[in-house]
Amino acid sequence: MTSMKKLLLILLLMGTTLFAESNTGITMPYIDFPMKEGKGMYSTKGKCNMCHSWGYTINQGLQSKKFWREKVTKMIVVFKAPIRTQKDIDTVVDYLFENYGNGEME
Amino acid sequence: MERRDFFKKAITVAGTAAVGGITLEAGETVHPIDNRKVSNIAFPQKRPLITYSDRPPLLESPRDVFTSALTPNDLFFVRWHMPIIPTYINPGKFTISINGLLDREIKVSLKELKTQFEQVELTAVLQCGGNNRTAFKPTASGIQWGVGAMGCAKWKGVRLRDVLKKAGLKKEAAWIGFNGEDKAVYNETANFVRELKLEHLNDNIILAYEMNGEDLPYLNGYPLRLIIPGTYSDSWIKMISNITVTKERQKLHFMDHAYRIPDNECECETPENLVQKTKPIEEMNVNSIIGYPVTGTKVRSAAELIVRGVAFDSGHGIKKVQISIDGGNMWEEALLDDGSEGKYAYRAFTYAFKPKNSGKLTIMCKASNEKGEAQPFAKDIKWNHGGYKYNGIDEVTVEVVL
Structure with missing residues (x-):
């Protein structure tokens, strides 16, 4: 029992030393940002959420159709998002505007 | 409200601003959103904060943090551009590369930074240029921050000037580019690179490895980040691992399009008449x-x-x-x-x-x-x-x- 206690103490001290001298890295949490149900949701999910959280998208605020179209274009042109056909672009823009729009076309 | 009514109201509120002979319609500004609650999920090394995104992490400090001159590390706001952030960095192996128009390209380890250069300490406010963005109507582009995309910490590190001096700047050097360890999902996506004009280099710009007496939290840029006191934080690159000195500035989305404001006296515009000539946001307002x-x-x-x-x-x-x-x-x-x-x-x-x-x-x-x-x-x-x-x-x- 005494030797067991000694061993525990040694392990404890070792643990303290390790903690002081190095870091063990971090584990990032997953946060769920639910998407509004609507036409094009699954397509949008696949195209946007592959690279970033849905939170990043919806925390741009409610926006015009022109805004969402420009954002999607920026994702393709600047950030190289693989959204290739006009139909796919329209699906994503329509979903965003229908569900996260401000009612304004421009 | 109809759009026309909106602008009628906006003009009544703020009048019209004549700038350089052009009459600008005014947008409307309100107080930023101030009632958001902290998340029930804490990020590593952080207490629960207002959470906008996890990939990349975007975390805002709640208002009640702002009662003291220093912001505790675990309450300090977080803003990354790229979603993939290293979750482990070995401080014994980490180096920063200094390359480009230099007498000698060098790699400097954390240990060398801490032992071969003069150590400096400086307290500075770190604030996102878009802090309080929810004040702007119509809704401005970008993360809809409330009041807490800022903090103030005591930073310890070495002068950027000293590190560049060790490598020796060539005569034609004019721009210093900074890049960190965060990455996009696709290799084709450009990194979040920012550049500083060499003529803006001063002794207060430091490469910091300590924040309020502790290692930087991972989410604030462990093990090393750039500190540019007095400016908004768009160039305060986190997990900085590369510095490239060039003659010409590279073409960069985050320099050419983001973090820019109208280059006129009021630094303002309207949605109908966006100002074409822009400038970097740089110096912080009072x-x-x-x-x-x-x-x-x-x-x-x-x-x-x-x-x-x-x-x-x-x-x-x-x-x-x-x-x-x-x-x-x-x-x-x-x-x-x-x-x-x-x-x-x-x-x-x-x-x-x-x-x-x-x-x-x-x-x-x-x-x-x-x-x-x-x-x-x-x-x-x-x-x-x-x-x-x-x-x-x-x-x-x-x-x-x-």
């Missing part, structure tokens, strides 16, 4: 915020209430902070701390008084700096498409009970 009480706090009438908050600017120095409890007609000076953290730090302020009548009471704070600039009322802040540089007079509304 600003202040009340950390206590917050909106909704119940206080006793006739009992002493101590208002606490912080004020800062880009380094000219805070001259005074004033408090109004009558909607901005009468202003009384708050007490400022001794300013020992330096001109790039928060000045903590206090203002004690006894509320008289019961009911709702609005408390406002306004900072002025040594340059003679003072915060405008929120409604007088002019719109810009990126929602940058908001510095409207802050206010909280408490409930006074008998």
Whole structure:
């Protein structure tokens, strides 16, 4: 029992030393940002959420159709998002505007 | 509200601003959103914060953090651009590469930084250019921050100038590019690279490995980040691992399009007439915020209430902070701390008084700096498409009970 206690103490001290001298890295949490149900949701999910959280998208605020179209274009042109056909672009823009729009076309 | 009505109203509120002979319609500005709650999920090395995204992490400090000159590391806001961030960095192996137009390209380890260069300490405010973006109507482009995309810390590290000196700048060197360890999902996506004009290099710009006496938290850029006191934080690259010196500036989305404001006197525009000529946001505006009480706090009438908050600017120095409890007609000076953290730090302020009548009471704070600039009322802040540089007079509304 005494030797067991000694061993525990040694392990404890070792643990303290390790903690002081190095870091063990971090584990990032997953946060769920639910998407509004609507036409094009699954397509949008696949195209946007592959690279970033849905939170990043919806925390741009409610926006015009022109805004969402420009954002999607920026994702393709600047950030190289693989959204290739006009139909796919329209699906994503329509979903965003229908569900996260401000009612304004421009 | 119909769009036409909106602009009619906006013009009534703010009038029209004539800039360089062009008449601009004014956008509308309100107080930023101030009632968001912290998440129930804490990120590593952080207490729960207002959470906008996990990939990349975007975390905002709640208002009640802003009562002291230094912001605790675990309450400090977080903003990354790229979603993939290393979750483990071996400090024994980490190096930063210095390359480009130099006499010799070098790699410097953390240990070398800590032992072969003069160690410097400096307290500075780190604020996102889009802090308070929710104040701008119509909604400006970007993350819809409330009041807490900022913090102030004591940074320890080495001067960027000293590190560059060791590598030896070539005569034609004109730009310094910075890149960190965060990455996009696709290899084709350009990294978040920022550049500094060599002529803007000064002794206050440091490569910091310590924040408030501790290693940097991972989410604030462990093990090394750039500190550029007095400027908004768009160039304060986190997990910085590469510095490239060039003659010409590279073409970069985050330099050419993001973090820019209209290059006119009011730094403003309207959604209908976006200004083509833009400039980087750079120097921070004079600003202040009340950390206590917050909106909704119940206080006793006739009992002493101590208002606490912080004020800062880009380094000219805070001259005074004033408090109004009558909607901005009468202003009384708050007490400022001794300013020992330096001109790039928060000045903590206090203002004690006894509320008289019961009911709702609005408390406002306004900072002025040594340059003679003072915060405008929120409604007088002019719109810009990126929602940058908001510095409207802050206010909280408490409930006074008998």
